[in-house]
Amino acid sequence: xxxxxxxxxxxxxxxxAVNNVSISIEKGEVHGLIGPNGSxxxxxxxxxxxxYKPSGGKIIFxxxxxxxxxxxxxxxxxxxxxxxxxxxxxxxxxxxxxxxxMGYRAGVGLWQEIFxxxxxxxxxxxxTEKAIELLDxxxxxxxxxxxxxxxPYGHQRRVEIARALATNxxxxxxxxxxxxxxxxETEELRKILVRIHDRGITILLVEHDMxxxxxxxxxxxxxxxxxxxxxxxxxxxxxxxxxxxxxxxKEGNP
Amino acid sequence: xxxxTRILRWILILAVACLMLVLPWIAQNRYQVHIANNIxxxxxxxxxxxxxxGYAGQYNLALGAxxxxxxxxxxxxxxRLGVPFWINLPLSIIxxxxxxxxxxxxxxKVRSHYLALVTIALGEAMNLVLVNExxxxxxxxxxxxxxxxxxxxxxxxxDERYYYIILIMVIxxxxxxxxxxxxxxxxxxxxxxxDFQAARAMGVNTGFYQILAFAISxxxxxxxxxxxxxxxxxISPDIFTFNSAxxxxxMILVGGMGSLPGSIVGTVLLLVLNEYLQVFQRWQLVGxxxxxxxxVLFLPGGVVELARKFGNFRRxxxxxxSKGKSDAEAG
Numbered sequence: 001x002x003x004x005x006x007x008x009x010x011x012x013x014x015x016x017a018v019n020n021v022s023i024s025i026e027k028g029e030v031h032g033l034i035g036p037n038g039s040x041x042x043x044x045x046x047x048x049x050x051x052y053k054p055s056g057g058k059i060i061f062x063x064x065x066x067x068x069x070x071x072x073x074x075x076x077x078x079x080x081x082x083x084x085x086x087x088x089x090x091x092x093x094x095x096x097x098x099x100x101x102m103g104y105r106a107g108v109g110l111w112q113e114i115f116x117x118x119x120x121x122x123x124x125x126x127x128t129e130k131a132i133e134l135l136d137x138x139x140x141x142x143x144x145x146x147x148x149x150x151x152p153y154g155h156q157r158r159v160e161i162a163r164a165l166a167t168n169x170x171x172x173x174x175x176x177x178x179x180x181x182x183x184x185e186t187e188e189l190r191k192i193l194v195r196i197h198d199r200g201i202t203i204l205l206v207e208h209d210m211x212x213x214x215x216x217x218x219x220x221x222x223x224x225x226x227x228x229x230x231x232x233x234x235x236x237x238x239x240x241x242x243x244x245x246x247x248x249x250k251e252g253n254p
Numbered sequence: 255x256x257x258x259t260r261i262l263r264w265i266l267i268l269a270v271a272c273l274m275l276v277l278p279w280i281a282q283n284r285y286q287v288h289i290a291n292n293i294x295x296x297x298x299x300x301x302x303x304x305x306x307x308g309y310a311g312q313y314n315l316a317l318g319a320x321x322x323x324x325x326x327x328x329x330x331x332x333x334r335l336g337v338p339f340w341i342n343l344p345l346s347i348i349x350x351x352x353x354x355x356x357x358x359x360x361x362x363k364v365r366s367h368y369l370a371l372v373t374i375a376l377g378e379a380m381n382l383v384l385v386n387e388x389x390x391x392x393x394x395x396x397x398x399x400x401x402x403x404x405x406x407x408x409x410x411x412x413d414e415r416y417y418y419i420i421l422i423m424v425i426x427x428x429x430x431x432x433x434x435x436x437x438x439x440x441x442x443x444x445x446x447x448x449d450f451q452a453a454r455a456m457g458v459n460t461g462f463y464q465i466l467a468f469a470i471s472x473x474x475x476x477x478x479x480x481x482x483x484x485x486x487x488x489i490s491p492d493i494f495t496f497n498s499a500x501x502x503x504x505m506i507l508v509g510g511m512g513s514l515p516g517s518i519v520g521t522v523l524l525l526v527l528n529e530y531l532q533v534f535q536r537w538q539l540v541g542x543x544x545x546x547x548x549x550v551l552f553l554p555g556g557v558v559e560l561a562r563k564f565g566n567f568r569r570x571x572x573x574x575x576s577k578g579k580s581d582a583e584a585g
Binding site: 049050051070071072075076080081083087088089090091092096099100101102103110113114115120123124163166167 | 430433434437438439441442444445447448449451452453454455456457458459460461466512
């Protein structure tokens with residue numbers, strides 16, 4: 001299995017945010033993670049990206065246990081993410097935001113970085129070319145030298161995805177990428193997801209926009225109160241009575 | 255238009271370079287050269303602190319004590335073991351950088367002003383060590399009879415000759431600083447200052463870069479210390495305190511946080527003003543306090559922000575001018 005979330009539990013004091021959740025994700029899949037507010041979706045993301053150490057269970061990625069590793073090492077194994085409330089670096093241009101994400105795995109060493117301007121110059125050129133390519137993919141290349149946080153909201157969302165791609169990930173975790181986007185922008189986002197998927201990158205998507213989730217995802221996992229209550233294809237999920245109950249409440253309940 | 259600007263800029267740089275080179279000859283007296291040397295030493299301190307604080311957001315206010323680590327390392331190596339300048343200088347840099355890395359350890363637990371408080375305490379504790387370890391440091395009396403450097407038989411025994419050593423070190427410090435802040439290391443610094451969590455998710459080893467920021471400011475302070483000890487031939491603990499760190503902090507706040515030219519502007523401005531305001535010596539710290547308040551309130555980016563604002567204004571003015579022209583032609 002490519003990515004295995006195995007009996008994951010995350011406790012904060014007395015609160016159990018994620019309770020014994022297991023999810024298997026295949027390589028190249030677009031996997032949706034949905035559920036009402038507070039159902040533990042973002043917590044799973046935060047564990048996956050190394051912000052929290054799980055209270056129980058483990059995460060296996062390509063046969064290697066990654067739960068408990070520091071965040072930057074998890075990024076180095078091939079995880080990238082965006083944030084629900086965008087977190088672009090505010091003192092930087094769009095280009096610089098992408099450049100931050102590059103060059104920690106390979107690239108010139110620390111001493112060279114200070115004392116070898118020729119190697120650094122070469123490295124910067126490679127990075128810049130790659131960044132331009134990613135900005136093109138997200139159709140925001142024209143803003144490369146603008147301050148990142150001066151861009152319109154929808155464009156900032158795209159820059160954030162481009163920045164995540166700049167870490168050269170195998171899996172990308174998108175935390176509500178359509179939040180705050182209008183219908184047209186959401187449709188553009190869906191096309192972008194297809195393009196990312198075409199590059200062979202596995203996508204894990206947390207999203208409240210059901211239309212987007214149903215269209216984009218091959219498999220969907222539904223969470224409620226930290227538990228997994230359903231998993232399956234979009235059609236199956238839509239008809240699942242447990243899911244309907246979690247979202248709309250029990251029939252006959254006032 | 256841009257071409258002319260670029261040429262003007264090079265002329266300016268060249269003029270400043272020439273001025274720097276001949277300064278000891280055009281100075282009216284030895285004291286002015288001494289002031290220039292002093293400025294050079296403080297420049298190294300403020301460049302180092304600006305990299306750590308302005309770029310990486312790491313409040314290293316143990317800087318005064320780290321300056322002392324550099325000075326005492328050089329002084330002890332030189333007076334006790336006869337280690338010449340060319341060897342004790344790099345050793346002082348390494349010593350201060352290593353100690354600074356340890357001073358940076360609390361940055362894993364505390365941030366911003368809390369980190370500032372912890373580093374102030376660490377700096378003062380280090381100063382107490384200098385005062386109380388009498389057998390090694392000479393206590394409050396300090397260390398005297400430090401030799402000035404000797405370059406293969408050519409003695410660098412006065413302010414004019416020493417000036418060139420300091421000039422080289424400052425230029426080196428500036429160029430290396432530029433190299434650090436404008437590429438990958440600098441971006442990692444700014445990333446962890448802007449948004450710590452996002453930086454981690456982008457693969458920045460935040461702990462490593464925090465310690466690196468401290469070590470770099472320590473290295474600059476170490477160089478400043480070794481230069482200071484062998485310029486004055488006498489050192490004592492009373493200058494290697496929080497007070498000095500505060501002066502450097504004022505310099506970079508006034509000049510411009512997160513801007514290396516800002517360090518230069520702030521340092522030169524404060525030290526030159528200081529010379530003219532000797533009469534008010536007692537009020538020096540009050541003056542610094544007022545300067546900080548004024549800058550924070552009215553010019554948060556420091557004096558260099560004025561230059562940037564002027565540049566933007568001029569660009570807009572030029573754009574408006576050419577637009578008006580084309581409008582007139584069209585009309």
